[in-house]
Amino acid sequence: MSYAPTCQSKRLIGAAQHLLVLALVMGVVSCERDPTPAESNGRPDHWTGIAALEHQLGDEAPTGRGIAIGHVESSGDNTNVQYSPHIGSGFFDSVSFTRASGPSKTSGHADATARLIYGPAGLAPGVQRVRLYQDVIDESNDPNVHLPQGWLQQCLRVRRLQYVDEEGNDAIRLLTESQPPDPQGCDLFTHSWIRGGSIDCEQVLTRVDYLIDEHDVIVIAGVNNQGNSLVPPLLASSFNAIAVGSGGRRSSTGYTQPPAAAPGRCKPDIVGRMSQTSYNTPIVTAVVARLLEAARRSPHEHARRAEVIKAVLLTGADKSVGFEPEPGRPLDPHHGAGSVRLDTSYRILDTPPYSPAALQDMTATPMRGWSFETIANRTVTTYPITIDQPQSELCVTITWHRRVEIHSSQSALRHPVTGDLVLHPYTNKPIYTDTFRTANLNLALLRPAGDDVDILAKSVSRVDNVEHIYLKDIPVGRYLINVSRQDRHDEDWTYAIAWRMRPIEALD
Numbered sequence: 001m002s003y004a005p006t007c008q009s010k011r012l013i014g015a016a017q018h019l020l021v022l023a024l025v026m027g028v029v030s031c032e033r034d035p036t037p038a039e040s041n042g043r044p045d046h047w048t049g050i051a052a053l054e055h056q057l058g059d060e061a062p063t064g065r066g067i068a069i070g071h072v073e074s075s076g077d078n079t080n081v082q083y084s085p086h087i088g089s090g091f092f093d094s095v096s097f098t099r100a101s102g103p104s105k106t107s108g109h110a111d112a113t114a115r116l117i118y119g120p121a122g123l124a125p126g127v128q129r130v131r132l133y134q135d136v137i138d139e140s141n142d143p144n145v146h147l148p149q150g151w152l153q154q155c156l157r158v159r160r161l162q163y164v165d166e167e168g169n170d171a172i173r174l175l176t177e178s179q180p181p182d183p184q185g186c187d188l189f190t191h192s193w194i195r196g197g198s199i200d201c202e203q204v205l206t207r208v209d210y211l212i213d214e215h216d217v218i219v220i221a222g223v224n225n226q227g228n229s230l231v232p233p234l235l236a237s238s239f240n241a242i243a244v245g246s247g248g249r250r251s252s253t254g255y256t257q258p259p260a261a262a263p264g265r266c267k268p269d270i271v272g273r274m275s276q277t278s279y280n281t282p283i284v285t286a287v288v289a290r291l292l293e294a295a296r297r298s299p300h301e302h303a304r305r306a307e308v309i310k311a312v313l314l315t316g317a318d319k320s321v322g323f324e325p326e327p328g329r330p331l332d333p334h335h336g337a338g339s340v341r342l343d344t345s346y347r348i349l350d351t352p353p354y355s356p357a358a359l360q361d362m363t364a365t366p367m368r369g370w371s372f373e374t375i376a377n378r379t380v381t382t383y384p385i386t387i388d389q390p391q392s393e394l395c396v397t398i399t400w401h402r403r404v405e406i407h408s409s410q411s412a413l414r415h416p417v418t419g420d421l422v423l424h425p426y427t428n429k430p431i432y433t434d435t436f437r438t439a440n441l442n443l444a445l446l447r448p449a450g451d452d453v454d455i456l457a458k459s460v461s462r463v464d465n466v467e468h469i470y471l472k473d474i475p476v477g478r479y480l481i482n483v484s485r486q487d488r489h490d491e492d493w494t495y496a497i498a499w500r501m502r503p504i505e506a507l508d
Contacts, residue, residue: 084104216305266466270314383497393502443469481499
C-alpha cells in the first residue's frame, strides 16, 4: 500500500489560528519528509480563491453547509485499526462523525486530512456530517471471520476472493455482491490513499463510476507523489471521479495504466499547490463541498449534476506556467486543467445555464457560463459565441460519464479458471458482474470565415471523457464552439459544458 500524505488548514477564525493548525498538521504527517513553508506556496485559503470569495460575498459565501462527506482513509491493518481523526481534539466543533467501519484508534494521517476540511478552522467549516471509513478489503473466505467493513464493502459492495490460477499460483480477484453500490447518504467522498497490485482494480473502478453516475455523488481521489510516478489504478483512474495531483510536477505524470480500463487517459484532472497529493485532495474536497452547497441553492435543476460540478471545477482552474497538453490529449500531463480556484468556479456556476438557442441572438456572450445537454450519436451541437471586446483567455470544458450496468446473467458468472458458477463466499449466492460503455465526444473552437470556418483549437481524445480547450489573446469576433459525437452507441448521452473568459469582472 502507498500513501499520499496530507496537510493544511484554514478559515477566517483568524490568521493566528490558521497558522497554528497548519503547523500542527504538518507535525502530524510523517509518511514522507515534512514540507517547508516555501513548498506549501502560502495559505491555501488564498491560492484556492476561498478568501477572495468570502471577501466578495461575506456571509453569503458557501461554506459546505448541508453537504455530507464520506472520508476514507487507509488503516494500519485489521488487528490495529487506525482510520479516524482525533475527534475530541477541539478542532472539530459542530462536526458529527460516524465511524462507519467500526472502532478505530486515531490516525495521524486521517487527523491531518480532516483538519484541512472540517471544523471552524477548516476550509469547509459548514460541513457538519462526516462518515469515516477505512479502505480495507476483506481478504478472508472464512464466513466465521468478521473483519471491519471498509468503504469498498459498504459503499461499492465488493469483496476479495482468493483462488488458484492456471499455473497453480495464488491469485486475487474482486467480486461484486448482488446489491448495487450505495453512497450511504454521502454527497461527496474524499480519498487520500492509493492502491494497486494484484487485485482486480477494474471491478472497483466500474463500481466507483456507477456510484457517481447513478447517485450523482462526487468522488475526489489523489494520485501518487513524486513527479516520475505512474498514475495509480485506485482510485484516480476512475473515469467519473476527480483525480487530484500536486503542482510543480510533484505528483504522478501522464496517463492511466493497465489494469485500468482504457489506458492512456489524462490524469490528474486538477492540482493544488501543496507539496503532496494528500494535502491537495482534501483541499479540493473542501472547494467542491462549497460548490455543492452553491449548486443546491441554485434554482437551476442541473446545477447539482456531477458532470456540471466537474466541468465548472476544471474550467475555473488557474493555468500553471507552461500549461500545454500533448497532441491529442485534453489536459496537461503534469497539471491537468490547472490549480483549483473556488472563486472562479463559483462565478461560472452562479450564472444561469445557457443553451445554444439562448446564445444565438446575444450581441455579447456572457464571460462565463455552463449548460447541461443531451447529444445523439453522429450529431453536432453548436454554441455561438460573440466577443465584443478582446479577451486575454478563453477556456472551455466538456465532461460526461462512463455508464455502468450491473448484470446477474448466469453465463457471465463463471469462475475465470474452473468455469464453475461463482458464488459469494458469505452468502453462497451468485455474484453479479458489471459492464460499461463510454461515448466519444469532441470539442472544437471555430471562427467563420466567409463560406468556410477556421479551426482555432480542438480537443479530440479517443479515450478520455473530458475535453478541454484553452486559448490566449482572443480578438473581437464571432466564434462557434462545436460539441460533436461519433461512437458505436445508439443511445443519447448527457454532458456538461462550461466556459470562461478573462478578464472576469469582480462580484458586487
